[in-house]
Amino acid sequence: MGALKSLEEVYHIIDANFLQFCASRGIFSVEDFLVHDVSMLMASADKLSNSDRLKQGINQLVLITETYHQPWMNGLMLLEDREQNKHYISTGSESFDVLLQGGLREGHVTELVGPSSSGKTQVCFQVASNVALKKGNVVFFDSGNSFSPTRIKQMVTHISGSEENKVNGGVEEAMRHIECHAVFDIYTLLDLLHQLKLNLKSQSQKKSTELIIIDSISSLIAPILGGSNAQGHALMVSLGYLLKDLSHQHNIAVLVTNHMVSGEGGSLKPALGESWRNIPHVQLQLSQHHTTTNIYGVYILRHPYMASGKSVNFMIP
Amino acid sequence: MEVLKSPLSASQKGKLISAGYTSINLLSSVSPSHLALELKISEAEALEILKTVSDGSRSESTSTSCTIVKGAQSAWDMLQEEETLVRITTSSSDFDNILGGGISCKEVTEIGGVPGIGKTQLGIQLAVNVQIPFDYGGLGGKAIYIDTEGSFMVERALQIAEACGDDMAEYSRLYRKGFHSHEVKIQPKDFLENIFYFRVCSYTEQIALINYLDKFITDHKDVKVVIIDSITFHFRQDFDDMALRTRLLGGMALKLMKLARKFGVAVVVLNQVTTKYSDGSFHLALALGDSWSHASTNRIILHWNGNERYAYIDKSPSLRSASAPYSVTGKGIRDSPSNNKRIKNI
Known part of the structure; x- marks a missing residue:
């Protein structure tokens, strides 16, 4: 108005x-x-x-x-919207999907937390490869220079090789569905997300974006947070709401990673504090079992309709 | 690109310019409702303008493929690019193997270890090795060395440079007999000339210098490696406010990554160790805490194993964790002698 x-x-x-x-x-x-x-x-x-x-x-x-408010919906319409538009995105490993009753949900913001080298980035790569192989578009915002095309290629080859006899062009096509943007401050990220939102609004349905990954969100927010810096706080919250809005309006699954800090008594807790905590719908904690194996553990910290505390082990190829 | 040259109607251009939007870049972050309000037009028309403008600027910047977000690259294109990148050798083949060929450009690599393990030696070695010319499989670049501890020894750098020059001479004698026989050998002094050395005496100086690097590398495009020895030193003292320290370090990490990505330089950050209390016992860990552990792309820990020095990959998005022995000799970093012996015995 x-x-x-x-x-x-x-x-x-x-x-x-x-x-x-x-x-x-x-x-x-x-x-x-x-x-x-x-x-x-x-x-x-x-x-x-x-x-x-x-x-x-x-x-x-x-x-x-x-007359300017959003139209109302009843429960039945919401349920229909859920079933028709908000699909599950497979994470690529079976036990992980079983834990989440099908995978990451479109319309949800999912957060992966864990100490360094606990497999956060690897899970992001795997989900991205999986979506790309099914011809969905993935937008990857990389704030840690950790996007490794070589590793993606390995994963794409691994997944496609185990499921069907792959053709050589398949890998290239899948990798063209993943696009990466390096971001080093929160202002750029907000800019890009606004732009993305605008493009999605005006775009026809033929090229749909299914997954947005931000790896990692905490390294962008940590430098502006804390002290007497109220503005940093406001930026963080507005970023959170923008992500939620994008995921809901355009049926996109959003995956972000967060690191951990030591809380009371030396135990680890997710970084970014209380006001960030209520932004992601789903919060999953990752851990690596042994430094030499590629078996990782995942644990539900918070989920809108599943009991927290369940955990499974999964393997990353 | 200017609004005047954009494919918009004359009246729309007029409205945009009178509202202060002279360049299209200014429009990239404006929401349609905001624009509608400012130009006094309907929201649909504003959306139309923004769409035309973003289409125009996109076709200008990337003509090959249309990406969803401006400035993004597809993973396939990045893979093609990455495969052409040359890595910086460490002069130890075992060490290079676990790194996938050497220290990667465009990435931040953190190397930590106990005092005397050879962090500074490795730093000097990299500053010399980055200058190996293209003909010899190197990068032919220059190095920036940021010294916070005062441990850079120029005599030592000269020794390593001499050894590197000798190795190159030997290489050309062995592999291209008579080919470039009269080629001028790079003098050790030339190596030293191409190392830009900065001495940093406080943490504020360190932050100021890292902010300045962007400009310095723009002027010296052939810089291919930035070595910081060590990132920790000034941040381990004089800090009461630990939250401030975390914020400063986080900001610095982002700036270093931006440098690495923007200019395609390798950033090598050396770190000290500290003791950490967990599960009822103390053990060694890299300094600066948990938040910092996310700051670097790759993390390599140097440690003693009996009498041998070992390098271990602690964290990397693309490499498997692995370890390899190496040794520090008069010539610099080299393969571990015991390992060579073992190969000879087989």
């Missing part, structure tokens, strides 16, 4: 007189009007000579704003 002035042409009741009345109370845009107390405005309009006309204007504005 915009300035009150832009409504002047459409609604005759909102005339220069009314605009002047609003401007004298510091109301220039529809947003200003929304945060203003309507009954106070009515009361002050009463004192003026042309109060009836002003009141009509206020009522008109209230009516306009009421």
